[in-house]
Amino acid sequence: MASTTDVIAAPAPAPAKPPKRPPARKMVAWLDPLTLVKTGIRSAISATIGKQADRRLLDALAAPDVKPCDVSVDAAGRPRQELWLDYVSDLGDGWNSTYAVAETVARPSLTLRDETGATHETRGGAVLVFGGDEVYPDASLLAYEERTLHPWTCALRGQRPPPHLFAVPGNHDWYDGLVSFMRLFCQGRTLSGFETCQRRSYFAAKLPHGWWLIGTDMQLESDVDQPQVSYFQELAKQMGEEDRIILCLAEPAWLVSQVRPKEGRSYLENNLDFLEEQVFGKKVSVFLAGDLHHYRRHANPEGRQKIIAGGGGAFLHPTHLPRKEAELADGFTPRKIFPSPQESQRLCWRNLGLVVSNPRFGVLTGLLYMLLAWALSVNLGGANVPQALGLVVRTALSNPGIVLISTLVILGLMGFADRRFGRWRWLVGLLHGLLHLTAAFLIAWGVSHLMGSLVDLPFRSLGRDMLSAALIFVGGFLAGPTIMGLYLLLSLNVFGAHPNEAFSSLAIPDWKNFIRLHIDKEGHLRIFPIGLRRVPRAWKRGETAREPEWVADPRDKRATPPALIEPPIVL
Template identity: 70%
Template sequence: MASGTDVLTTPAPSGAAPPERPKGRKMVRWFDPFVLLKAGVRSTISTTIGEQADRRLLDALASPKVEPSNFSEDEAGRPREELWFDFVADLGDGWDSTYAVAQTVSRPTLTLTDETGATYETRRGEVLVFGGDEVYPEASVKEYEERTVRPWEAAMRGQGPAPHLFAIPGNHDWYDGLVSFMRLFCQGRRTAGWQMHQRRSYFAVKLPHGWWLLGTDMQLESDLDEPQVRYFQELAKQMKEEDRIILCLAEPAWLLAQVRPPGERTYLDNNLVFLEQQVLGKKVSVFLTGDIHHYRRHANEEGRQKIIAGGGGAFLHPTHVPRKEAALPEGFTPRKLFPEPAVSRRLCWRNLGFVGHTPTMGIFTGILYLLLAWMQVADLREGATVAWRLSRVLSTALVNPGVILLSVLLVLGMMALADGRFGRARWVAGLLHGVAHLAASLFVFWGAFAVTGALLPPGSVPQELFGAVLVFAGGFLLGPTLLGLYLLISLNGFGAHANEAFSSLSIPDWKNFLRLRIDRDGSLWLYPIGLRRVPRAWKRAQTVREPEWVADDKDATPPELIEPPIVIGAARTTAPRVAGRSSPEYAGPAAP
C-alpha cells in the first residue's frame, strides 16, 4: 500500500544495473487516509498543547537577551557595503521539489532571465531565511532529517561556506509543540547545510544601510505572546527613525482575511497593526511570507511590498481562486502571479485522474462500496428487466439499518468536508457529493452482480466472490473519480476547495524563492526566482565541488526571473549587469 512516506525508486532496464538514485521521500499524498488521520490527530494534539503550554514562554526565559544578529558589519567591525540573502518558505516535502530549490539557492552565482529576455547576475545569499513550514506533513526529528536537512546538506556540498540560517515556524512546525523546531534551529547547531544563531522561534537581524530583518512566531492561534512583544519593543529602541523593516510572517493575513465573514478580525490581523503602530512605531517596508504555495505580489504607491513566496518544495496552490484583491487595505493592488491563472485552471483538471495520484483513497472507497454491498441482501436472481433489478437493490437498501446508518455517516462526512466558500450552499454541495457516492455504490453493486449472475450460477460462492471483487474494483476507480470531479467543479466553477483541489495533485513544479540584495547605496533589490518544472531524475556528481546530485532530466527547466527585480529605496532605474529591453520595477523609497 503506497503512502506519502514511500522512498523514491526507479526501475532499471532489463539486464542493466539499477541506476543510483537519492534516497529521498516522495511528495506527501494528502488524501491518503492514513496521512489524513495522522495529521488530524497531530493537529488536535498540537492545538491543545499550544493552548495549555506555550513553548515560547519557556524559550524566552532561557534566552532573556534581546540582541539582534549583526550583519551590518563585517568580522573586522567595518560597515558592510552590500549583502545578499535568500528567502525560502514551505519546504521539506518531496525530494525532487525540495532538492531542486535547495540546489538552485546554493549555487555561488545564478544568471537569470526574465520574461522579456533581459538577464541579471545574482549571488548566493550569505544569510538564508526559512519562512515557515520547514517540514511536511508533521514535525518530528525524523521528518526534518529526511525531508529538509538531507536535501539541503546534499545541495550545499562543495558550494562554499554554509549560510547563516534564520527560521520562523509555521503551523506544521508546531505540530509537536515546537520541540523539533527548537532543537534543530534554535540551539546554535552547525550542519553541512547552514549555521544557526537564534535562540528563540523569532529573530532580528541588523542589515546594512539601516535595514532590519525581523521574523515573528504567531503560533497556531495567531497569538503574539508578551515576551515576543517586549523583544520587539526593545529592538525598536535600537532603530533609527529612517531605518526600514523587512518582516517575515508565517501566514499572509492580508489574503486569509478575505475568506472570513465580513467584519471578523483575528489575532493575526490585529497583530500586524499592533506591531507596526504600537511596537515598532513605523510602517513595514516589505512583508515576506509563505503558507500559500505559489508566488503572489501586492504593492502600493508608497513602494511597500506584500510578497507571498511559498514555493520552497511543497505542493502547488492554485492562483485562479477569485479573491477580492481590489479591497486590500492601504491601496495594495496585485502585481504578479506565478503560475498564471490560466495555467492553474488547466492543472486543476488533473483531478479527474485522482485515483492515480492517491491509490490508497481508491482502496478506502473500494472497501466503503463493498461494505454497502455486503449490507444489502437483495435477491437479484428473480426478474428479467434491468429496471426491476435496480429497483430491488434500492428498495432493499432503504430498509436495511446498516446501509442507512453508513449512508447517513457518508453524507454527513461529505457535508463536513464542503468548503465554507460555498456559503449557505455548503450543505447542498456536501449533500449532492454524498448522494453521488451512494448512487455510485448502488450502481456498482447492481452492475457487478448482474454481470456475475450472467456468467456464473446465481447464489453460488464463485459468483459471490467474483461479485465482491468487481464491487471493490468499481469502488476503487469510481469513488476517487467522483471525489476528483467534485474538487474540479468546486474550484473551477465556484472558487471553493482551493487547498484540497491542489493538495490532492501534489504538483512538485512551479517552485519559487526570493533572492534579495542590499546594494552600496542602500537600495533593496528583490529577485523573485521560479522553477517551472523541477527535475525528476538525478545522477551522482562527479566531483566534490558540485552538489551531491545533479539533474539528469532533459525536460527540467532552468531557473528564471518570475518578473523583473523590484527596487526599494533608491532612484536608480537600471540594474547592474543588465542586458535586453527590461528594467527593474522601481518601487520608491518605502519610507518608514
Template identity: 60%
Template structure:
C-alpha cells in the same frame, strides 16, 4: 568509490568489500495528502498540537529559559567594519518531495546564479550569506526523522563544498508546530550545525540588523495566529534600537492580507489584527516589505507607496492555485501585480483532478472499501433467490431494508458535510456537503445494481464454486476504487473553478512538484533593496551524482530534457533608498509617497 566507517572495523585477515556510493538520491516522494494513513496521522498530530499548544505555549517557556541577542547584526562584517552589501535568500514551505525541495536548494546553494527575465536580460546573483526559512520547514508533520530526510539532507547535498555555509534563521509554520515545536527547536534553536548551514537563533522569533538601515524581523504566530506577550516585548525593544529612517522587512508564516480575502464571511477576530498591532503599536512605522509563505505559489501585491506584500511559498511543497478571484485587490490599496503560475495556467491545472484515481491510489483503496460496505449487504439480499437481473427499484428497496447500509450511508453524508469548505458560508457548506454525499450514495446504488446484474452470469460462466456474494464484493471493491475517487475529483474541480472553494484540497490532491520559487534579496552599497523572484517551471525528475566537490552531490540528469532551469518570474523589484514611512494617526491626512519602486535595476546585470 566511498568506504563507510562500518567497513573499516573488521577482524584481522578479513577482507571487506567497500560499499559503493548510492546512485539514486536518498530523498522521499511528495506527500500523498489523500493517503488515509497520512490523513489520520496528520489529523491526530494537529488535534494534539492544538490541544497542548493552548495549555502549554512553548514560546513562553523559551522566553524564560533561552535568552538570545536582541538582534543579529549583519550590518557589519566579521572585522566590525560596515558592510557595503549583503545577499540574503528567502525560502518558504519546503521539506516535501525530493525533486522539488532539492531543485530549489541546489539553486539557493549555488555560489552564483545567472537568471534571465522575460525580456531576455541576464542578471548575475550571488548565493546568500544569510538564509531565511519562512515557515513550514517540513511536511506532513514535524519530527526529527522527517526534518532530516526532507530538509537537512537535500540542503547538505545541494551545498556540498561549493561555497561557505550560510547563517540560517527559520520562522515556524503550523506544520512545525504539530509536535509542539519540539523538533523545530532542537534543529534550529540550539546552535546546531549541519553541512548545509549554521544556525544562530535561540527562540522561534528573531531580528536581523542588515546594511544601510534595513531590518528583517521573523515572527512566530503559533497555531492560533497569536502574538504572545514576551514576543511583543522583544520587538518593542528591537524597535527602540531603530532609527527613524530605518526600514523593515517583516517575515510571517501566513499572509494575513490574503486570509481575510479568501474567507470574507469568517469576519475578523481580535487575533486577526496581530500584524496591524505589530506594525502600528509595536514598531511605530510602516513595514516596507511583507514576506510570507503558507500559500505554495508566488504572488506579489503593491500599493501606491511602493510597499510590497509578497507570498513566496514555493520551496518544495505541493502547488497551490493562484486563480481565486477574491484576492486580486487587498484591503489598504494593495493591488496584485504578479502571480506564478499565471491564473489561466492554474485554472487548467485544476482539471488534473479528473485523474484523481490514478494520482491517489491509496485513497482509491479506501473508497473501494467504503463502496463495498455500502453495497455488499444490498447485493447479498438481491442474490438470494435471484433469477435474472434486478430492477433499480428492487435495488433501492433492498438498500432501505439493509440497516448497515443505511447507517454507513448516513456516515458518508456526515463525512462529506464535515469535509465541505465553509468559506462561502454555512448554507453553501451544508448544501455542498449533502449533495456530495448523496452523489456518492447514488453512484454506490448504481454500481450495486450493475454488479448484481453481472455477478450471476459471470460466476456461472467461470464455474466458480464460491457464492455470488464473494464475486459481488470483489466487483464492488474494484468499481468503488475507480469511481469513488473520480466523484471526489469532480467535486473538487467544480468547487474550485466554479465556486472558488477547496483550493487546498483541490491542489494537494495533485501533489504538483513544479512551479517552485524562492526570493533572492540584494542590499547594495547605495542602500537599495533588489528582490529577485526566482521560479522553476518544471523541476528535474532524474538525477545523477556530481563529478567534483564543486558540484552538488546530485545534478540533473541530461536525459531529463523536460526540466527547465531557474529564471526570474518577473523583472527584479528595486526599492530605492528613501526614508521610512511613519505611522499616521487614523484621522490624519494621507502622507506623500516616500518609497519608490523600479522593476528594472539600473545598468541591467547586477
C-alpha cells in the same frame, strides 16, 4: 607453512557502491486516509496543548537577551558593504521539489533571464531564511532530517560557505509543540552546514546600511504573545530613524482571510496592524510570507512590498482564487502572480485523474463500495435499473447496517463541504454523498448482471462471491476518486470552493519559487523573485567536490532552468 612472524593481511573491504538515485521521499499524499488521520490527530493535540501551554513563554524566560544577530559585519568583524539573502518558505515535502529549490539556492551564482529577455547576475546568499512550514506533514526530528536537512545538505556540499540560517515556524512546525523546531534552529548549533544564532522561535538580525531582518512567530492561534511584543519593542529602540525592515511572517495576513476564511483570522490581521503601527511604525518596507504555496506580489504607491513566496517545495496552491480581491489597506494592489490564474485553472482539471495521484484513497472508496454492496446482500442480476433500485430501497430500509453506513457517508461529506458554499453547504454535501451511493448501486447492479451471464461457468458459490467482491472493489477504486475529483474540480473552478483540497490532492511539484534579496553598496534593496517552471524528476551523482551531491540528469529534457518571475524590484 607460515612462520609466527608472518602477518596474513585481511582482505580490504570492498568500497561501498554509491546509490544510483537519491533516497527520494515522495510528496505527501494528502488524501491518503492514514496521513489524514495522523495529521488530524497531531493537529488537534497541538491546538489543545497550544491553548493551555504556550512554548514561547518558556523560551522567553530561557533566553531573555534581546540582542539581535549582527550580520552587518563579516566573520572578521569588518562592516559588510553589501549582502545577499535568500528566502525560502514551505519546504520539506517531496524530494524533487525540495531538492530542486535547495540546489538552485546553493549555487554560488545564478544568471537569470526575466520576462523581457534581460539577464541579471545574482549570488548565493550569506543569509538564508526558512520562512515557515519547514517540514510536511508534521514535525519530528526524523521528518526534518529526511525531508528538509538531507536535501539541503546534499545541495550545499562543496558549493559555497554555509549561510547564516534563520527560521520562522509555521503551523506544521508547531504540530509537535515546537519541540523539534527549537532543538534544530534555536540552540546556536552548526546544523548540517548551516550557522544558526537565533535563540527563540522569533528573531531579529541587523543587516548592512540600516536594514533589519525580523521574523515573527504567530503560533497555531495566529497570535503574537506578550514576551514577543516586548522583545520587538525593545528592539525598535535600537533602530535609527531611517532604518528599514524586512518582516517575515508565517502567514500573509493581508490576503489569507480572502483565500482561506476561518474563524479567528482577525487576530492575525490585528497582530500585523499592531506590529506595523505601534511597534515598528512605517519602517517595514518589505513583508515576506509563505503559507500559500505560490508567488503573489502586492505593492503600494510608496513602493512598499507585500510578497507571498511559499514555493520552497510543498504542493502548489491555486492562484485563481479569489476571483476578485477585496481592496487592501494603504493602497496595496496586485502586481504579479505565478503561475497565472489561467494556468492554475487549467491545472485543476488534473483532479479527474485523482485515482492516479491518490491510489490509497481509491483503496478506501473501493472498500467502502464493497461494504455497501455486502450490506445489501441482494441479487440484482435479474432486474433492470428501476426494479433493482426499488429492491435496493426496500432492502436498505429493512437493514439497519446499510442505513447506518449510508448515513455516515452522507454526514461525513456534508461536514467535508467547504463553508464557502454558504447556506448551500449541507445540500452540496448531501448531493455529493448521494452520488457516491448511486455509483455504488450501479456498480453492484452491473456486477450482478455480469455474474448472471456467467451462470453456466463452473464457479463454486464461494469463488463467485469472491469474484463479485473483487469486481465491486475495482469499480469503487476507480469510481470513488473520479467522483471526488469531479467534485473538487467543479467546486473550485465553478464555485471558488475547496482550494486547498483541490490542489493538495494533486501534489504538484512544479511552479516552485524563492526570493533572493540584495543590499548593494549604496544601501538599495533589490528583490529577485526566482521561479522554477518544472523541477527535474531525474538525478545523477555529482562528479566533483565542487558540485552538489546530486545534479539534474541532462536526459530529463522537460526540466526548466530557474528564471526571474518578473524584473527585479528596487527599493
